[in-house]
Amino acid sequence: MIKIKIFLGVDHQGVKYKNKIIKYLNDNGIEVETSILENNPVDDYPDFAFDICHKVLKNHTLGILVCGSGIGMSIAANKVKGIKCARVFDENDAFTAKNHNGVNVIAMGINIPLDNVYKIIDTFIATKNPSEERHLRRIAKVEQIENGEYNGL
Numbered sequence: 001m002i003k004i005k006i007f008l009g010v011d012h013q014g015v016k017y018k019n020k021i022i023k024y025l026n027d028n029g030i031e032v033e034t035s036i037l038e039n040n041p042v043d044d045y046p047d048f049a050f051d052i053c054h055k056v057l058k059n060h061t062l063g064i065l066v067c068g069s070g071i072g073m074s075i076a077a078n079k080v081k082g083i084k085c086a087r088v089f090d091e092n093d094a095f096t097a098k099n100h101n102g103v104n105v106i107a108m109g110i111n112i113p114l115d116n117v118y119k120i121i122d123t124f125i126a127t128k129n130p131s132e133e134r135h136l137r138r139i140a141k142v143e144q145i146e147n148g149e150y151n152g153l
Contacts, residue, residue: 005031009052011045014066049076063105074107094123
């Protein structure tokens with residue numbers, strides 16, 4: 001069995017789910033590493049997204065980000081070259097984000113019930129990366145845009 005490690009970043013709102021997600025993942029045999037940053041009532045989500053995304057890239061693994069809505073974290077994460085992050089709201093989002101778009105990070109908000117958060121995480125981890133040519137072609141175009149090489153228009 002392959003040992004997986006997940007990097008988890010939460011801001012002051014996401015801290016509501018932090019220990020529950022860690023326990024859930026640990027109980028399922030998954031190692032979790034959190035941000036080096038401490039949470040406080042006025043922390044900033046971009047700092048956590050930046051820290052976690054660099055760890056994901058360095059370790060070639062997956063990341064989970066949680067903030068109030070998931071939107072801010074996903075925007076910040078997608079500014080890190082090599083990161084593909086999607087804000088997900090349900091299992092279908094998690095599946096599509098990874099299987100069609102090749103995301104390595106998901107972002108969620110605290111408005112999602114915890115039982116659903118667990119289902120989203122399970123789906124994200126279990127879903128295989130894209131293999132269909134149409135998805136790979138589209139991902140390559142996004143990477144070209146990121147690298148300033150896209151001339152498809």
